[in-house]
Amino acid sequence: EPEVTQTPSHQVTQMGQEVILRCVPISNHLYFYWYRQILGQKVEFLVSFYNNEISEKSEIFDDQFSVERPDGSNFTLKIRSTKLEDSAMYFCASNGLAGYNEQFFGPGTRLTVL
Amino acid sequence: GDSVTQMEGPVTLSEEAFLTINCTYTATGYPSLFWYVQYPGEGLQLLLKATKADDKGSNKGFEATYRKETTSFHLEKGSVQVSDSAVYFCALSGYAGNQFYFGTGTSLTVIP
Numbered sequence: 408e409p410e411v412t413q414t415p416s417h418q419v420t421q422m423g424q425e426v427i428l429r430c431v432p433i434s435n436h437l438y439f440y441w442y443r444q445i446l447g448q449k450v451e452f453l454v455s456f457y458n459n460e461i462s463e464k465s466e467i468f469d470d471q472f473s474v475e476r477p478d479g480s481n482f483t484l485k486i487r488s489t490k491l492e493d494s495a496m497y498f499c500a501s502n503g504l505a506g507y508n509e510q511f512f513g514p515g516t517r518l519t520v521l
Numbered sequence: 522g523d524s525v526t527q528m529e530g531p532v533t534l535s536e537e538a539f540l541t542i543n544c545t546y547t548a549t550g551y552p553s554l555f556w557y558v559q560y561p562g563e564g565l566q567l568l569l570k571a572t573k574a575d576d577k578g579s580n581k582g583f584e585a586t587y588r589k590e591t592t593s594f595h596l597e598k599g600s601v602q603v604s605d606s607a608v609y610f611c612a613l614s615g616y617a618g619n620q621f622y623f624g625t626g627t628s629l630t631v632i633p
Contacts, residue, residue: 413564440621442621442623449623449626450610450623451623508553508614508619509555509567512564
């Protein structure tokens with residue numbers, strides 16, 4: 408069964424460093440998303456991406472964040488200068504046009520900013 | 522705006538007990554409703570879904586009915602097992618391409 412994959416599973420970085428989180432969505436999907444979950448809190452929407460551009464973003468997704476689909480298969484989230492409060496689990500998700508608009512989630516990347 | 526309110530946890534039950542996790546929503550239009558489950562150390566997995574009023578989603582013994590009149594989508598299971606121990610998230614989405622709105626999650630622990 409096709410699935411969304413994410414790498415790395417755990418990333419540790421120093422405050423102020425740039426990080427890139429990688430995702431490979433399901434191959435025939437058209438919509439891509441990033442969410443984050445700070446420990447013990449709810450899953451929060453960051454951004455959605457369709458047709459090679461951002462279609463929606465939340466207040467969390469400020470200028471420090473960017474997304475890219477560089478090669479037609481990977482979908483990346485970049486944080487330019489990490490802060491302590493960026494420590495969270497980051498989930499990638501994707502879905503297609505048809506069906507029940509169900510989103511398929513990856514296993515997540517745990518980002519720890521020291 | 523759209524939102525989901527979910528019963529606070531944690532919930533601890535004995536094996537074979539009845540489970541209810543409450544979820545209510547606020548939305549414009551007619552959203553689709555979902556329950557996702559997160560097992561320890563894993564990502565979010567779709568448990569069940571319903572796309573219109575009075576639809577019942579079901580999977581692995583879990584059920585939830587989309588109630589428009591009470592704006593609810595409560596999760597139920599008649600007899601829980603130890604393997605059901607996980608965090609359960611209620612979520613809604615307006616349409617394909619729309620973001621998901623998640624509840625805060627309810628942690629369930631089932632003891633033998």
